[in-house]
Amino acid sequence: MTTTAPPPTSTPAPRTAADTWQRKTARIVADYAMPLLVLFVLVLASVTTDGFADGANLRAILISTAITGIAAVGMTAITLTGNLFSLGIGSTVVLCGIVFLAVAGATGSVLVGVLVAVGASLLLGLAQALIVGAGLNPVITTLAFGAIVYGCVAVGTGGEVVTAGSVPVTRLATASVLGLPLPVIIFIAMTALVSFLTARTVTGRRMRLLGENRATAGTSGISAMKGTVVAFASLSVGAALAGILSAAQLRQMQANDLPNLTLDVIAAVLVGGAAINGGEASAVRTALGALLIVILGNVMLLQGLAPGERLFGVGAVVVVLVVLLHLLRKAGAR
Amino acid sequence: MSTATPLRLSAEGITKTYGAFAALSDVAFELRAGEVMALLGENGAGKSTIVKILSGLVTADTGTLTIDGETVTITGVASSQAAGIAVVQQEYSTVRTMTVAENLFLGQRSAPWLWRPGRLVARSREILARVGLQDLDPRTRVEELSVAEMQLLEIARVLARDARIIIFDEPTAALSDAEIVRVLEAARRLASEGRSIVYVTHRLGEVFEIADRVTIFRNGRSSPPLEVADLDVDGVVARMIGRELGDLYPPRSSSMGEVALEARGLLAPGFRAPVDLQVRRGEILGITGQLGSGTAELVEALASIRPVIDGSLHIGGRQVQLRNRRAGIAAGIAYCSADRKRDGIFAGASIRQNLSSPWLSAVSRAGFIRTGPEADATKTLAGEFAVDTNRLGTKVGSLSGGNQQKVAVGKWSGIHPDVLLVEEPTRGVDVGARADMYATLRALAESGMAIVVSSSDTNEVLGLSDTVATFYHGRPTAVRPATEWTEHDLVREVMHREEILA
Amino acid sequence: ACSSGSGSSNSSAAEVSGSGTLEGDGALLQVFMPSTSNVYLKAAAESLTAQGEDLGYEVQIVENDFDQTEQDQQVQEFLASGQEAAAFLFWPASAAAATNSIRQLSRVAPVIQWNQAIQPDAEDFVAAYAGVSDTGIGIEAGDNALAALQEAEAAGKTYNGPDGKPNLLEIRFTEGYAAGDDRESAFAEETGDAFNVLAVEPTPTVDAQGGFAAASQVIPQYLDQGIDFIYAHSNDVANGVVQALEQNGLQPGVDVTVITGTSSGDLTNLRSGKIYSAVLQSPVIEGQLVVRTAAQYLATGETQDGDYTLPVDETTPELTVEAPYRETFMMNPQVTAANIDTLRVWDKTFAELN
Amino acid sequence: MNRLADVSRTYGLQGAILALVIVAVLVVAPDFVGQPAAFSVLERLVPLGIITAGIAVTMIVGELDLSIASVAALSGATAILLSNSGLGLVPVLLVATAAGAAVGALQGWAVARLGISSLVLTVGTLILFRGATSLVTGGVPITPDDYGVSDQLLMRYGVLSPTSITALLVLVVLGVFLSRTRPGMALYAVGGGRNEAVAAGVPLRPTLVIAFAISGGCGALAGALSSLRSASATPDGFTNMLLLGVAAALVGGISLAGGRGGMVNVLLGVVITSTLAAGLSSVGFKAFVAELFTGVLLLAVIGADAAVRWISRRRYLAEQRRQLSGLSAIDLTAAEPEVSRR
């Protein structure tokens, strides 16, 4: 299901220039490209790769996707509102994980840890939103914040591994519902929720319109500041959850953790087919994008490829995919 | 100029369509060596389109082009330049972040591969002097220039090129009289050097001063060129506006109510004098003027897009403070801009989402959009404005210009504003859709709105409005009930002001 | 002014004549090492500084972000500054790529390398090595694995591999990380054919996150065959592995025996027995050791041939003016839930050693 | 006078920041002076300076090449392998640079031909080239057979070295190219106003191809020089160079919006960030502290920029008000208009 593009109707179009079947097909393919592609890869992988279709392997894929996926779904809102992406998400996730562990450890309460981490993340997001909403460049702003947050975390922890002591934080990561561990459930729930909220709420609609055309939003009384604040709030929640779950999973976190996360998250959003200029991004497709990258890596792993080869393969697929999605969207819009 | 002069350029059978809309149909155009050919026609007649075809910015659908006896194909700006054509475009021409000197030589094929800034600046000074900009430092960035200086710079740029055919598309719209004189001199000088000049303008005075012949465009069609010596101002105006209007325009206001919009001493950047203004419920006020006349600035100030630096604004008798567009909307002022693609529509969103964008909260509960009511309300609205109600899920970007415009205006109906401001309501809209648009606006006025329509199409202003005001040079110049204007007067007032003032 | 490095790549290291004393007299020990944003390096840096100052040396540390390029740059900058150092204590960001920097430094003052084995092409430029032995750790981990195997066999446990051999999965350090190569080969040599090795999977990063990322992808593949042992190159990585095991429904310590290399990172799993054993690699001792070795070298100006592995002494041995061995390795005692609170090395408890 | 005002307006902010940074560094690291300090900062021109130059060129043309650090890593590894195959230093550098430029040109062509956002395309190639580096190196650090290659690069002439001289040359050549040549102008034009530039006859595709060829070439040259100097290449080398380069370009005053800035800005940006990093590192400050300060610096730069814009807007409005107040209003409601006559 895509959330942004309503299905094309079959009524002929009298006034518009001919809506050719090629264009229509291109549009449908573009809209449903991600689910189709994931399905295709799943089938192909199951047929060609031993052990891929195993329940345990599929579950492992979901677990591997969860943390990146949660952060990426949060980031989708940033891209949707036309604010490109956050280059500081990696350090925010680590900060949240560390705050969560430290607070949970100090207070003995997992809940308090979660709340404080989410709160800290939201504050950080708000500060950035106010700057970006005032018209400053989001890439520079988030890059700067990322560097500052990383520096502060490194100084603050002095390089120590932070743990929650004996507080049972792992429950957050191991508790399982329907045979799936909580991070996966949260990933799915967050995807569904963000997807629903962007499609069905006033706020979500305004965010999409803001990203679609900032100038029209301006003349229509849609505030860029509000949209940006909400988008950063979504990013912050995603980052906080990713950090908390990642920290809970391993009961520990340190400043240098998750060095590749920012890039993975951006790749997921882009492979999910989000329009880089805003107005077109869906949580579901981002989630599928994150999933697709992990699936590809997994298949190559099962095929016995070396890590370098896997990286190369993922890179090649990302390039081909983003170009393909771009061409499809252009064909559909023309 | 003798008729024996050989043809420099001849274009035949030129057709250009945008989607279903024909901007040019089977147009013929010719140009002799050493002549100044004026190109006249109302807004949207297709003048800029033929200019763009000649300059390689758009490609014609059909037609042949001959220059000095040779058939040429123009596929892009480079091939146009290679054919010896240089253009002062109506829009898109100087790069704001670059200096004057750099802009002068930008994209010039004859420019040296490696240039020395000193020489560049010196050469720039020479060229700038030819348009009277001798005091302008060539190292200034274009973004720091006034509109007039930018326009003169563009003309200077063309002078820097050694072209056989030079096209000016409304070069003087933003200039003052003294500057205009310089442009005219430059054009004449170029012609006397044996070059051919195409001069597109809305100022008739200029035509009589420099043109040898004129070609008049009307509704995307051309008529054979005429010798200027055989014409007078009234004759030209008659040929420009002589189209059959039929009952394109709805009847005027039956009853005007109390004052809905009142501005006192309103002052905004771009004005050259404060403005007082009153519009009544049910009234359509049409304002018209050339580029830079102040109409756009007035509308934007009223819409609270442009900061107001002085004066007060009253809606329904209550004074309102307009800090930003949102406050304007809250105060009941709807606004639909001249450039709908830029800031009027959400091209990638559906008709439904466009229509409901200003009044989403009316069809939502607790922040959630109720899709049923939204669908019903948009359907009703679309029906009122003759937008195909079966296609509400279609992206607006794929609609025709007319339908896009209906969406851009119609969406405001949902917030029941006191005041509706519309710029260029029918720009790029075909004749059939025009009638729909006029009916729409009239219906909105009848429902009790006060409407301000700003348009550079004098015919439209006259046909649609109850009251018409003209602007010139940053200030209003005349305001009368529409019935007291003739189109002839209006065209003269707007286009030919210098004669009246002289 | 035009000076240049010597043209030959084989120029030998700067010679020092022994000062005869262990006292530093304010001479500079210049340290190049990766970032103390990592806890191990931080502890090592602190212990090193304390030991250096104890002996009267000035200690100056330049850190890089685990980036050989950056470290190379820092070396150039130090050399350019014209400062004089008594010795360089050099922890290469990536030993396999650091030889050139060592070569440059060795022309100015003796280079005492710590961490990661001396690369063959750096033999000429390193005056002495003092610190961790990844081979030693691999051997100890291998011994621990064999011990665990015997213990379990004695208890009558059966295994999933061919001929009843235990299946073993190895989660190794990042590809290309020299420490990982040594820990892998030493373990393999030590354990011989006692285990049926299912796979050796490198982690993307050398920490718990990386361990989890690698293990959670690999474990499902071998669930059918049954996993009996996992050898993770460090306790930190093993923490991630434990989590991955649990998420796949396996009980570490019961279904699967987790043997680990060094004892870095959070110790909860080790204490609870989910991790069977780790190997002590104390940053505190490593920091002390490298300074002690440097002081001995500067005092004598020479090394004794061969290598020497420190015994597991409860008290700190006295520092004497004698030539250090060319290579001195830290002791690598086993750490388990049973001995973690009682272990004492060089007057310190396990907690103090980390 | 005019020129001076111009220079101070163009580089004033960066100059002030540089002065501030130097003062700040001198306070924490009083020994960071003279030749050694200058040498340290200049040495950082490779790789950072050259990479920043490449990034800056793509920023000027209104795009951004995110793959540049990966190209550097790939090129560094290739250069080591080439030198092992017996090629001399200069040929290796030339081959590596040419290969990088070719790869870049291909990316530029794709961006221009497909009309795809370069941000999107180069996120993909960033991963791709990183994977290629892993393949080339076999996933492990590689070194040259003969460490002598690096000695040629490690010579020192006062505060300069062969590498910093190369970097300065690159900056000068690019600076001349950008400001004095037709294609250089085209880069600014396309970045400053794409439609306007095309209307003026600037060829779009070749311009984008040139921009990305330059960034590819810069990335490759920086990677090769740096790897040969340190006589090693690792598959994960240069990862931090992308962000450092973008930060340096931004701090130097090159705009993400395109069309603004030049090699002087690159030099300023690199010198500012390098002075900060080298100065702090000389007294043993951790790398992440320098990173923290770079972040603060970035915020300060965009904040100052925004403040300047805000103030000049306020000034403009005040000026307008001053000019126009006192004029009497023209009434648009009167039935009979008052037409002002001259």
Ligand SMILES: Nc1ncnc2c1ncn2[C@@H]1O[C@H](COP(=O)(O)OP(=O)(O)OP(=O)(O)O)[C@@H](O)[C@H]1O
């Ligand atoms: N640009 C925006 N992007 C995202 N959410 C927005 C935006 N503008 C407003 N919202 C959200 O929409 C909801 C309504 O906000 P608010 O009442 O301030 O808007 P409004 O324009 O006054 O709406 P109304 O149509 O009710 O007058 C709030 O949840 C607010 O956060």
Ligand SMILES: Nc1ncnc2c1ncn2[C@@H]1O[C@H](COP(=O)(O)OP(=O)(O)OP(=O)(O)O)[C@@H](O)[C@H]1O
């Ligand atoms: N890109 C486009 N897409 C759709 N319609 C267009 C496009 N460009 C021009 N048109 C339409 O083609 C018609 C001719 O436009 P053109 O610009 O040639 O008019 P013009 O005679 O130059 O008018 P003006 O005097 O206002 O400059 C107009 O109706 C215009 O709106």
Ligand SMILES: [Mg+2]
């Ligand atoms: Mg025109």
Ligand SMILES: [Mg+2]
């Ligand atoms: Mg409200």
